[in-house]
Amino acid sequence: MGAFHVQVRVMPRATLLDPQGQAVEHALGALGFDGVTAVRVGRAVTLTVEAPTAAAAEAQATDMCRRLLANPVTEDFEVLVGVTP
Amino acid sequence: MRVAVIRFPGSNCDEDTSRAAARAGATAYYVWHRDTDLDQADVVMLPGGFAYGDYLRAGAIARFSPVMAAVVAHARAGGAVLGICNGFQILCEAGLLPGALMRNAGLQFLSRPVDVRVERTDTPFTCAYPTGAILRMPIAHGEGRYVAADDTLRALEAEGRVVLRYVGDNPNGSAADIAGITNAERTVVGMMPHPERAADPLLGGAPGAGVFASVMQCLPTLQGGSA
Numbered sequence: 001m002g003a004f005h006v007q008v009r010v011m012p013r014a015t016l017l018d019p020q021g022q023a024v025e026h027a028l029g030a031l032g033f034d035g036v037t038a039v040r041v042g043r044a045v046t047l048t049v050e051a052p053t054a055a056a057a058e059a060q061a062t063d064m065c066r067r068l069l070a071n072p073v074t075e076d077f078e079v080l081v082g083v084t085p
Numbered sequence: 086m087r088v089a090v091i092r093f094p095g096s097n098c099d100e101d102t103s104r105a106a107a108r109a110g111a112t113a114y115y116v117w118h119r120d121t122d123l124d125q126a127d128v129v130m131l132p133g134g135f136a137y138g139d140y141l142r143a144g145a146i147a148r149f150s151p152v153m154a155a156v157v158a159h160a161r162a163g164g165a166v167l168g169i170c171n172g173f174q175i176l177c178e179a180g181l182l183p184g185a186l187m188r189n190a191g192l193q194f195l196s197r198p199v200d201v202r203v204e205r206t207d208t209p210f211t212c213a214y215p216t217g218a219i220l221r222m223p224i225a226h227g228e229g230r231y232v233a234a235d236d237t238l239r240a241l242e243a244e245g246r247v248v249l250r251y252v253g254d255n256p257n258g259s260a261a262d263i264a265g266i267t268n269a270e271r272t273v274v275g276m277m278p279h280p281e282r283a284a285d286p287l288l289g290g291a292p293g294a295g296v297f298a299s300v301m302q303c304l305p306t307l308q309g310g311s312a
Contacts, residue, residue: 012187016232017258019192068149071142071178073185074232 004049004057009078010070011042045069054081086111086301089126091156091172093118093136093147098169098281102132105284109297118150128165128209128300129156131172133225133279143186143228144174153179165209165304166273167296170226173265173275182268182275183241184233186226190258194227199256201249201264201278208267210274211248212303213295220249220292222278224256229277231259231266241266249276 012018018040025039051057061079070077088106092099092115099115106113106128116123118136123129136147147153153175160166160181168176176182189195203211203218214220233241238260241247249265257277265276280293 016187017190017230019188019190019258023192068145069141071145071185073177073183073234074187 001050001052002054002057004051004054005082006047006049006057006061007080007082008045008047008061008065008069009042009080010045010065010075011040011077013074013076014040016074042075057081086128086304087124087126088113088128088130088300089116089123090114090130090132091116091118091152092132093134093150093175095136095138096132096134096171098133098171098279101279101281101284102130102169105281105294105297106130106300108284109294109301111297111301116152118147118152121151121155123152123155123159126159126164127304128167129159131156131166131168131175132281133170133172136171136175139171139228142174142178143171144176144178147171147175148179157181160268160273163270163272165300167210168273168275169279169281170224170229170277173277174228176273176275181273182266183237184231184266186228186277187230187232188228189226189230189256194225195229195256196223196225197256198222199224199254199264199278200252202252203248204250205245205248205267205271207245208248208271208274208299209304210276210296210299213299218295219252220278220280220283220295221290222280222283222293224278225282226257226277229257229259231257231261231263231277233260244269246271248274249278
């Protein structure tokens with residue numbers, strides 16, 4: 001068993017309106033950052049998972065996303081596993 | 086008629102909902118979210134508020150409260166369930182209603198009256214209204230933009246499961262101006278407007294009272310006269 005550091009990235013589905021991303025994009029423009037497009041705001045969840053292998057930790061985190069961390073109707077997720085030192 | 090009003094940590098429309106049900110003549114009582122027994126409820130109401138502070142997503146944590154297993158069992162057995170605002174969000178997260186409620190298109194939390202049209206009167210929460218009735222009721226939400234997959238939206242329309250629709254002004258960017266929907270069996274209803282806040286003439290009219298009157302009028306018939 002090892003302790004695996006996992007980061008879950010949850011993003012609003014690309015086809016859906018992301019008003020937060022639009023507002024941030026607008027604010028960046030107001031700050032003078034020209035040429036910034038496609039701003040989207042999501043959420044990152046970091047956790048440490050006890051598992052026999054990295055693959056098992058990834059599988060667990062994926063299950064967590066399907067059942068709680070992401071809403072399958074509106075969000076997409078990505079699971080990134082790295083071994084903690 | 087026994088109406089169980091579920092209280093989550095962060096519910097804040099529980100008393101209004103209970104009073105509106107009692108005013109219609111029901112026996113209304115509270116069930117704490119850690120309880121697992123609905124105490125022979127005929128109807129379950131999930132009130133508005135901010136259960137669990139809306140952490141993660143509105144309704145995402147509340148759906149795992151111990152009481153939700155009983156609510157889901159009640160619904161699966163054909164029992165009537167109403168979710169108002171945060172309660173609607175919880176019903177979607179729990180999979181009792183399709184789709185999801187996302188951040189309002191304009192980002193702002195909206196607390197103001199809106200007009201909704203009663204599209205369906207074949208549910209236990211709208212049967213006391215004439216079809217097409219326009220109700221002015223308050224909304225108070227930051228996440229009320231109804232979203233669902235295209236095939237889900239098509240099915241909702243084809244099966245006549247859009248119960249309430251915003252008219253004149255879609256406040257939050259909801260798909261197809263949807264303000265309330267029902268399940269295929271027409272026993273579970275979720276709505277973003279707050280009928281319990283518009284159910285007392287002292288508060289300037291009672292267009293929402295019909296939601297609670299509907300329960301008293303129609304549920305006994307829908308239950309085959311057993312209640």
